[in-house]
Amino acid sequence: MKILMLSDVYFPRVNGVSTSIRTFALALARMGHGVTLVAPEYEDRGPAVAVDDGDAFELIRLPSRTIFFDPEDRLIRRRSMRTALGRLAVRSWDVIHIHTPFRAHQLGVWLSQASGTPTVETYHTYFEEYVGHYVPWLPSAITRVVARRLSRRLCHDVDHLIVPSQQMVDVLERYGVGTPHTVLPTGIELDEFQGGDGARFRSRHDISASRPVLVTVSRLAVEKNIGFLIDVVRRLVSQFPDLLFVIAGEGPDAPRLKKLAADLVERGHVRFFGNLDRRHELLDAYRAGDAFVFASPTETQGLVLIEAMALGVPIVSTAVMGTAMVLDGARCAVVSEEDVEAFASHTAALLRDPARREALSAAGPQDAAAWSSETVMTRAQALYERLAYGERPWLAEAASHLNEASSRTRPAPRRAVADPARR
Known part of the structure; x- marks a missing residue:
């Protein structure tokens, strides 16, 4: 399979998301799949956090800028997104795996709409609990509401969600997220x-x-x-x-x-x-x-x-x-x-x-x-194959949602998304 991964963060930025992405990419490459990862470029790659994966998978770095309230992270530049859209749209992908909800999400959804390639997104971060620490000047009640609404909208943009734990699934269901999901922790090498x-x-x-x-x-x-x-x-x-x-x-x-x-x-x-x-x-x-x-x-x-x-x-x-x-x-x-x-x-x-x-x-x-990553990646591969070659899971699950006596919000229909580089 040809798998495109998109993320707003990767090494040398050290955190659990970077580790998770690397584990996915390396394990899938060892299983014989072609993996391409698109991530921001960092100007301060220190030797203590450098990760050299040789030729295991293709890594495309996009020019980015710092974020004033979070200097550790980077935001991919709009101009480089426009260039990436052209480069990626002409290639054939079996599945697009989005790892973060910012420019990577925009790019992945746009490519999916343009090519019909199915999308899966991993909900790595419990944003409701995090966001207040980065914008402390806003009342916590506001940041929580914004995080929940944004989560609903982003989750309904994609065909399927990977959620690392059942506890996080419970949170998303309380938000009203109805997108089909698979509980799939990353595992480690x-x-x-x-x-x-x-x-x-x-x-x-x-x-x-x-x-x-x-x-x-x-x-x-x-x-x-x-x-x-x-x-x-x-x-x-x-x-x-x-x-x-x-x-x-x-x-x-x-x-x-x-x-x-x-x-x-x-x-x-x-x-x-x-x-x-x-x-x-x-x-x-x-x-x-x-x-x-x-x-x-x-x-x-x-x-x-x-x-x-x-x-x-x-x-x-x-x-x-x-x-x-x-x-x-x-x-x-x-x-x-x-x-x-x-x-x-x-x-x-x-x-x-x-x-x-x-x-x-x-x-x-x-x-x-x-x-172990090998155990977990067998399930990830099966999910990719269902998305790429089988019926889109959200179509089948939509019917079961209609029969549920539940007040949860059903998945919103996927809609065309404008080229984010032109916003």
Whole structure:
């Protein structure tokens, strides 16, 4: 199959969406499909976040500009969209897979309308919970209404949705989204999360082998709830005087978090490491931890939890939205409510019990096996084939919607979309 993927974000921008797209593209390419990814161009490609996939799939970069309220991200320029429309429209595609709701969405829907190619879009991000952090000058009630309305409109533009968790499906149904959907988490490249040397990381950064270490890997953003984990560490240091909390990642909330943790940083209990090389030092950082801690309430899936599982790092985490799906039935994790005292109590008990940590560590790779990209991509391939070669699923499902005694909004009919480069 010839698969066109479109996204407003990709490496070197480090986040879960970039990781998810790369996993999809690599797995599909290994299955013999032709994959083309269109993504923004970044002018600041740092070596710590560079990803070299060789000739695995075609990557087309479009000129872009920064966004004043979100300097990490890029917005594809309108002129480059016009050029891309011409280049892509003359090629033949079996399916168009859209990953983000901005210029990539516009481009994908326009191409679909022009060529009749079916579209699928992944709802990666719980925008209702995110948007207020980026436009804090607007009342939260307004941003939530806007996020819900925009989600409905965008979801009804496409033939099918991929939603990473049932919890996110429930949210979209509350919005009134009736577009046919498939629950399909991304999974991870298990081969890339083998090995790692915690002793090497500790030695490199002068961390004693006997020192208790907690690790988190995350984009440093308000919605990731890292401030909560810092409060947990503050509660724990009285019980573990030499405790160290390793924070790997970068993001717009870094200045606030460093200020919040300033006393702990000064006393040597918290260290910020920024983005680490995903093939080497990041694996070492995971493995250096006696436990991996996580408390984000807005994940649509929580890929870092699966990465920690694969590397055999015991987990202490809340279980909300996508993390609830990942941790359901997991034998390698301790689940806590989002309460500082309770989370600290669970973590302290684990730090005091080497035998339990060893048992959780041994279960991790077995739990992660269920999330291998190969397992997940078999389902993705079947979905693509249904869209490309079979009856459009939304046509068949529309009839069943008519017979449902439900007040949910039915999918709006797809409509012609103007060339977004001319808007």
